[in-house]
Amino acid sequence: MAFVIARMLQQTGETVELLLLIDGSPAVFRHLAKNIRTVNIQEKARLSSHLMTTIRDLSTSGSLDNGEELGTMFESHFGRVSEATPTSKFVSQFARAYIAHVRMGIRATIEALQREEAGKPDNAAWPATRTVVIRANKGICDEPVSEGLSRAFDVDLYAPDVELYEREGTHFGILNPQSGLPQLLDGILSC
Numbered sequence: 340m341a342f343v344i345a346r347m348l349q350q351t352g353e354t355v356e357l358l359l360l361i362d363g364s365p366a367v368f369r370h371l372a373k374n375i376r377t378v379n380i381q382e383k384a385r386l387s388s389h390l391m392t393t394i395r396d397l398s399t400s401g402s403l404d405n406g407e408e409l410g411t412m413f414e415s416h417f418g419r420v421s422e423a424t425p426t427s428k429f430v431s432q433f434a435r436a437y438i439a440h441v442r443m444g445i446r447a448t449i450e451a452l453q454r455e456e457a458g459k460p461d462n463a464a465w466p467a468t469r470t471v472v473i474r475a476n477k478g479i480c481d482e483p484v485s486e487g488l489s490r491a492f493d494v495d496l497y498a499p500d501v502e503l504y505e506r507e508g509t510h511f512g513i514l515n516p517q518s519g520l521p522q523l524l525d526g527i528l529s530c
Contacts, residue, residue: 345466358467358498359527362478362510366493367485368444369452390437391417393510400511470498471527473520478510502527 342365345355391413397403398410416430451461472491479485479492489495491503504523506513513520 342466346463349463349466355467356469357528358470359473359524360471360492360494361473362475362480362513364472364488364492364494365448366488366496367479367482368448369493389441390434393437396509397511400509401515401517402511465498467498470494470501471504472501473504473506473513473523475506475508475510475513477508478513 341358341360345358348355394413395410398406398408398413400406403409412427412430413434416427416434454460472494474480474490474492480488480490485492490505491501494501495503504527506518506520506523508515508518512518
């Protein structure tokens with residue numbers, strides 16, 4: 340999302356001084372889209388499984404007060420869905436929105452790949468003056484969608500001077516204020 344917003348600002352003539360990507364990059368969707376040319380019902384099931392993995396990380400990371408309750412709500416929801424019984428409206432809507440978000444990213448990336456294959460690649464310049472990637476050592480890099488990507492999630496292919504910082508923890512664990520992320524961000528922003 341940060342990349343898309345930076346690109347939109349660039350297209351309107353704005354200068355983006357800093358693009359900060361925390362444990363991810365557009366290449367993750369690109370890598371996923373190369374392996375998935377159609378988003379179908381089986382993908383929806385895999386996305387539901389991925390959502391539950393994400394919720395477990397979020398609920399146990401310490402990033403949210405009472406995060407354990409969130410994990411319990413989602414576990415209950417997916418158990419009830421498999422039994423075809425009524426579920427929490429909030430969880431159901433959140434799950435649908437999450438899956439729609441991932442599917443939109445995949446579809447947009449597939450369209451970009453199709454343009455490239457047709458000889459019409461997007462040759463726009465990288466949208467930021469300075470690019471920083473913060474990577475969780477037990478985060479997205481451990482997911483199948485990151486297989487084959489560089490340590491900087493291939494951002495280094497487009498922004499050769501990318502700054503890479505690595506943190507201990509999971510995708511959501513590095514968002515916990517105790518992870519040292521606030522101090523790292525202060526250091527990055529003071530440069």
